[in-house]
Amino acid sequence: MIKRALISVSDKTGIVEFSKKLADLGIEILSTGGTANLLRQSGVDAIDVSSVTSFPECLDGRVKTLHPVIHGGILAIRDNEEHMSTLEKLNITPIDLVVINLYPFKETILKEGVTLEEAIENIDIGGPTMLRSSAKNYNFVTVVTDPTDYCRVLEEIEKDGDTKYDTRYDLALKVFRHTSHYDTLIANYLGKDKEAFPNTLTMTYEKVQDLRYGENPHQMAAFYREIGDKRGTLVEGEQLQGKELSFNNINDANGALELLKEFTEPTVVAVKHTNPCGVASDLNIYEAYKKAYESDPQSIFGGIIAANEVIDGRTADLMKDIFLEVIIAPDFTEEALEIFKAKSNLRLIKINDITLKLEKNMDFKKVAGGLLIQDSNNELVDEQKVVTKNIPTDEENEDLIFAFKIVKHVKSNAIVIAKNKQTLGIGPGQTSRIWALQNAIRNAEHNLVGSVLASDAFFPFKDVVEEAIKSGVKAIIQPGGSVRDEESINVCNENGVSMVFTGKRHFKH
Numbered sequence: 350m351i352k353r354a355l356i357s358v359s360d361k362t363g364i365v366e367f368s369k370k371l372a373d374l375g376i377e378i379l380s381t382g383g384t385a386n387l388l389r390q391s392g393v394d395a396i397d398v399s400s401v402t403s404f405p406e407c408l409d410g411r412v413k414t415l416h417p418v419i420h421g422g423i424l425a426i427r428d429n430e431e432h433m434s435t436l437e438k439l440n441i442t443p444i445d446l447v448v449i450n451l452y453p454f455k456e457t458i459l460k461e462g463v464t465l466e467e468a469i470e471n472i473d474i475g476g477p478t479m480l481r482s483s484a485k486n487y488n489f490v491t492v493v494t495d496p497t498d499y500c501r502v503l504e505e506i507e508k509d510g511d512t513k514y515d516t517r518y519d520l521a522l523k524v525f526r527h528t529s530h531y532d533t534l535i536a537n538y539l540g541k542d543k544e545a546f547p548n549t550l551t552m553t554y555e556k557v558q559d560l561r562y563g564e565n566p567h568q569m570a571a572f573y574r575e576i577g578d579k580r581g582t583l584v585e586g587e588q589l590q591g592k593e594l595s596f597n598n599i600n601d602a603n604g605a606l607e608l609l610k611e612f613t614e615p616t617v618v619a620v621k622h623t624n625p626c627g628v629a630s631d632l633n634i635y636e637a638y639k640k641a642y643e644s645d646p647q648s649i650f651g652g653i654i655a656a657n658e659v660i661d662g663r664t665a666d667l668m669k670d671i672f673l674e675v676i677i678a679p680d681f682t683e684e685a686l687e688i689f690k691a692k693s694n695l696r697l698i699k700i701n702d703i704t705l706k707l708e709k710n711m712d713f714k715k716v717a718g719g720l721l722i723q724d725s726n727n728e729l730v731d732e733q734k735v736v737t738k739n740i741p742t743d744e745e746n747e748d749l750i751f752a753f754k755i756v757k758h759v760k761s762n763a764i765v766i767a768k769n770k771q772t773l774g775i776g777p778g779q780t781s782r783i784w785a786l787q788n789a790i791r792n793a794e795h796n797l798v799g800s801v802l803a804s805d806a807f808f809p810f811k812d813v814v815e816e817a818i819k820s821g822v823k824a825i826i827q828p829g830g831s832v833r834d835e836e837s838i839n840v841c842n843e844n845g846v847s848m849v850f851t852g853k854r855h856f857k858h
């Protein structure tokens with residue numbers, strides 16, 4: 350039976366109503382400074398914790414409830430005779446219901462210009478201590494840390510004078526999840542400028558939504574977000590219309606966004622199964638989309654489009670002609686939205702700071718039994734070095750960088766052929782580099798004469814260069830570094846083709 354409650358909350362939402370109902374049920378209420386004052390002002394009888402502990406709240410609230418009279422009252426095992434006689438001997442009265450929410454550490458660190466001192470003062474000590482004591486003793490103690498649980502708990506107490514075992518178990522689990530989330534935020538805030546790979550790694554995320562299913566319909570899935578400034582990412586996106594995003598939509602859209610962020614000029618990226626299938630830059634987004642579409646009108650079907658400028662009416666008019674899963678853009682004009690209305694399933698996502706890159710963005714790969722972590726791949730070239738007699742023209746140079754930006758985001762082994770800032774052929778994810786080239790050539794809809802080629806890693810043999818030149822490629826960009834580099838360079842020299850080394854490899858798996 351719940352006879353005595355301790356209430357100490359920072360977020361005071363709903364606490365007066367909840368406490369009133371508890372008091373009406375004859376439950377005695379102990380409370381800390383601010384909470385006790387509010388309750389009394391609202392006509393709820395509340396006993397100060399300090400009068401129970403016979404110890405004043407002190408040190409600016411750093412010490413309020415950290416007292417054996419409180420923790421003994423929470424932690425005693427009620428069906429343990431020795432525990433209960435100890436309580437009696439020490440004049441401690443059991444506490445059966447504990448209602449606590451913590452100092453707003455997360456909200457504090459998210460404020461602009463927050464100081465370390467402010468953050469430290471918002472680390473709650475007494476709250477988590479009581480939460481943990483109560484959650485450990487969930488067999489006998491009900492612990493509530495989320496105002497959305499007040500209703501459920503109240504209903505049970507009104508009905509039976511106590512909560513159900515299952516409810517107490519769930520609430521205790523919720524507490525340990527909450528305190529570990531809270532502590533992880535503290536550790537990550539304090540460690541943000543320390544070593545990237547500490548001996549123990551704790552990460553914490555908040556659920557955005559459950560997903561209908563995962564990569565395949567028989568897989569369960571959910572989407573979680575990191576804490577902090579995530580502008581320019583999907584978690585900050587606003588869905589303007591369309592079906593709920595699926596697991597694959599989110600994964601593909603993320604791939605499209607990451608590639609889009611390489612560009613500053615108006616650019617459109619089309620992605621299928623996380624690989625780009627058409628990318629183009631131009632003076633405006635309409636021309637860029639037209640070129641991206643024309644670079645591979647087949648693969649774009651059912652794809653994800655990301656654009657770094659507002660989608661206007663005439664671009665929407667073109668886009669509406671094919672089946673697309675998702676369109677992401679910094680915004681859509683009224684006219685564009687009107688046109689897309691006819692395609693009610695099409696998901697439109699508005700991302701305000703679409704070109705913004707996250708300051709710190711680690712890359713995680715789950716392996717069975719462990720986790721691989723690395724820095725994200727934030728660089729493009731080390732030094733651009735022409736290694737052939739032929740030197741690329743200015744236009745070729747621009748296309749080489751354009752293609753190299755794209756090949757960085759294609760699954761390895763990857764080859765990208767481009768011309769006039771438009772991809773002509775993309776060969777993704779092959780186990781041999783020559784196959785990647787052959788796929789890029791086979792996929793090409795256009796004549797490749799005068800095009801440029803980018804490779805994500807060096808050429809182990811000269812065969813790729815030979816075959817590319819036969820198709821009309823005039824300039825090549827690649828990291829360099831193979832023991833047979835000289836053979837590839839010679840082939841270029843013999844054919845009046847230029848080759849640029851970047852010194853940066855871009856494997857992607």
Ligand SMILES: NC(=O)c1ncn([C@@H]2O[C@H](COP(=O)(O)O)[C@@H](O)[C@H]2O)c1NC=O
Nearest residue numbers: 359381382383384411413414415474475476
């Ligand atoms: N130090 C303590 O003994 C202590 N006991 C409870 N608190 C916190 O004090 C807050 C409520 O304070 P108040 O009732 O004064 O508004 C709650 O967030 C609670 O978690 C404490 N504060 C911080 O550690």
